Amino acid sequence: MKHRFEHGFIEWHSNTYYEEDIAPLALLIDFGDEEIKSKSTIIMDLILADMAMHLYKGLFSVTSGRCYEVQKREPLTQDVLEINEFLFGNRYTRELVYSRISANLFLCKNYQLPKVIFEIANDTEPGVIKTSMGHDLEELEQFRAEKGEETAGYIQWAMESFTNPQAIRETMRMFRAYNMKANDFMKDLKMLDIKSLDFLLPFITKILNPVSNGVAIQKVNSYTYRTTNYILSTAQNYYPGTFGDQHHIWQATLNEDISIFTTHPGAPIFDDNARNFSPSYWVGNGILPHSAQFENVHMSIYKVDQRKGFMERQRIEFTHAHFPIDRFEQAHLEGKYAFGTNEAFMLH
Known part of the structure; x- marks a missing residue:
């Protein structure tokens, strides 16, 4: 508890693994002794505050220390979606699913979400959120x-x-x-x-x-710009040029159907289920980019011609963007440029 309080969560902003952190915290709050209950409540407040700050219309779609393909490409498949619905509103599902471990929170009797965290999650003012978690x-x-x-x-x-x-x-x-x-x-x-x-x-x-x-998942300095029309989030200068794995360096989320991000496709490091066959075509990166963001502008530079590493498989020599043109009201590809418009925003 002390380590989480001081240094945050190694798998930062993870819309998969935060569910697995919240579930045992809920049990400790209900069944631990007084000291454990108190400390678990503090950590629960912190992790939910982290989620609330990075929510866009109930979607937790931002840079992440660990994120998988379906959650990146389809925001409504996030493992924490029902937790967000239960606590903060913005419902997408008709009813809660009690077969998931998130049911530990739904049934928790001794935790009450602080009002200020609810207000943060539903704040409509545009703003910048900066966080730092983990270790070098x-x-x-x-x-x-x-x-x-x-x-x-x-x-x-x-x-x-x-x-x-x-x-x-x-x-x-x-x-x-x-x-x-x-x-x-x-x-x-x-x-x-x-x-x-x-x-x-x-x-x-x-x-x-x-x-x-x-x-290795190292220290992150994340930068997120949240508005009523979109959210844009980046792991700033996250060890560029080094090997990657399941890190999700940046993402723009425009609604529940449109998520934009780029990756350098990687080859799985191991051949067995122990590593979930990653990195891969859309999961993580083979080589990490130099990424930076200021408000609504993001830039990523990929350099993938470094010396080959031990056990590295064939390195893919291109990068690519997830840009679902069929989900925009209008979309246009021109050479190496992509443009899309949808309701109140234009992306290029």
Whole structure:
């Protein structure tokens, strides 16, 4: 609870995984002791405030530390949609589905949404929202010095940092300590399980630059511009030029049918279900762009000709945009430019 309070959620603004954070918080609020109830309520307030600030007509469609294809392309499929409907209005579904884990919140007896969070979610004034969450890999050494190896190790793996130079030695220590050779997610690390090479591992992984380095979810500075007609959101300057995974760097949402974003299509890092076969054609990025936003203007620059990394598969040499022209009132493609109009806005 303390770590979430101080540093936010590693999978920032995730319209998939916030449901999985909210569900256990609701149980702790109803069934924990007084201290746990109190701390869980604080964290619930924070995560719902985060969602409220980034809502557009009840849709949580913004930059995200982890987001999958269907939720990116079809806002009405978001896993947190019914939570937003239950708390904030803007109903799209006819009734709540109690077979989802979000039912933990619907049935929670001891949590009451603060009025100010409801008002934030339904505010119609245009505005800029800036947030910062998570950790840089460079901070791991400080965590080890201040909080010990175990705490630093849990923070590191919560970030999904395994093979990065700043993390690899701690990864191998925990790999041995917890006998993870048969773990489906970690088994490939057996090739590095040579104790005599431990002191060289940071140097080795820096030189090899394995594509698995991109799995790490690091510190984000997000910038979102919300209006009554659209919402535009960007992870500012998020480690451009490095390998990516399931990070969703930017998105413009114009209504429940129109979402705009770009990606560099990637090849899955692993061949099994442990990683959900990502990145992919629309999920995440093979190489992360240099992205920046100011109010209603976004720019992303992709440079995909860097040196190939260890275990990297064939790199796709183009980027693409999700621009559903059939859902605009009018749309026009001209060379490398796309234009669309819909009700009160024009996008280009």
